[in-house]
Amino acid sequence: MAEVKKPKIEITDGALIPGKDSDAVFSAWRISFFGALSLIILLPIITPDPYRRIIAFLPDGILRTFEVTIFSIFFAFFLGLITGLGRISRIKIINRIATIYVEVIRGIPLLVQIFYIYYALGRFLKIPDIASAVIAMAVCYGAYLGEIFRAGIQSIPKGQMEAALALGMSRSQALRRIILPQTIRLVLPPVGNEFIALLKDSSLVSIIAVSDLLRRGREFASRTFDYFETYTMVALIYLVITLFLSRLVAIMEERLQKGER
């Protein structure tokens, strides 16, 4: 009883977060990451044609992919936080709206949502392609993040809120000062995973004229017919980015947990 139990949320999807074996020299993460990285470097050296041309063509797409991902993450995070708070709100109408949002959005494939905002809504108001992509991704991931935040908030022991209230804090003070700081630490790994999943899903926006990494690859391949080489490179670049980010999430998680000790 003297031990404070630390609740933990299990990882469901997104990229793999390195586990205990990650200290090993030949951990799964290292083999994948450095393997992919060396292929990206070696292939253009060994076979300059067409890999060198591919490598020269893709950076614009990588930047665009990052741009869409970062903006989407920013909006999805706040949408998710608001949704999570809405889901635990004692005000019925707010609670209901948040729940409906989550139910509806999670029930529609992201690709359909992207089509819907760009083409279907495009009939009434012209939203630029990148904005459409960001809106669709943020709205979609906001719903998933909302559920993670809700689970995180609810997993904080009830005594924390009670102790804060007993000291005379208002509910919103208690949420801001006591509950949310603990929630953020707790949900960081699953939220980080959602961000990685978001980056991968951002490849879907290539179908609405956003020239992201996948789109650039497609443009190159359809011109040169080097499908195998181009998509190999595209896949390797996605892999290196997501593996790098998953490592980053793991390191942040470790840091936060040390701070709590």
Place this chain on the structure above:
Amino acid sequence: MKDRVRVIDATKYFDKVLALRNVNITVRTGEVVLVIGPSGSGKSTLLRCVNRLENLNKGKIWIDEDEVTKPKADIRKIREEVGMVFQSFNLFPHLTALQNITLAPRIVKKNPEKQAREKARALLNRVGLIEKADSYPGQLSGGQQQRVAIARALAMDPRVMLFDEPTSALDPEMIKEVLDVMLDLAREGMTMLVVSHEMGFAKAAANKVVFMDNGEVIESADPETLFNRPQKERTKRFLAHIL
């Protein structure tokens, strides 16, 4: 001596289950009142109604001249002035011991940071933990955590302190350090309403012991009388179990 806490005819249901039935308890200023009774007898519920963590269905609770239970009562103001110590400590794990103590004075009472820190250090000194000011709760033993929790409650200058089984989650060797702090408080004249089965503390500090069972007050008296010459059969049976 004036009455600090008056509980009048308190009745409380959880759904259909009766938790408190017409409970009357008075704690005078500077008095220590100990509530004992089997688990589920309503002791904790009673405490939680005093600072409105729970609401009564019927009855009234007064602290000095303020009626806690009236619908328009300023609950936050009341809670500021009623310190509470929990069985499971409930320290904030992401804050240091010092920050645990300074947070409420700063954001609730709007005390300046420096003043809050000085006061917190004085309180940590008083509970014997000044060297742990910058430790996180996870680095402290149960007894140390509970002493920080007491300091945290004291930092608000409460008119009355509520203790909800403060030592029942502790290993035996840590109970004494917490009881010593409570004894100190009692000696200095703090008004205290304590749910606990610590007989040593009762004999040393309590002015009155209240025995509750099934949500009712069965009998109350000074510790010597209640422990040695209980009047009611139910009290005798309970005391036989714990003495």
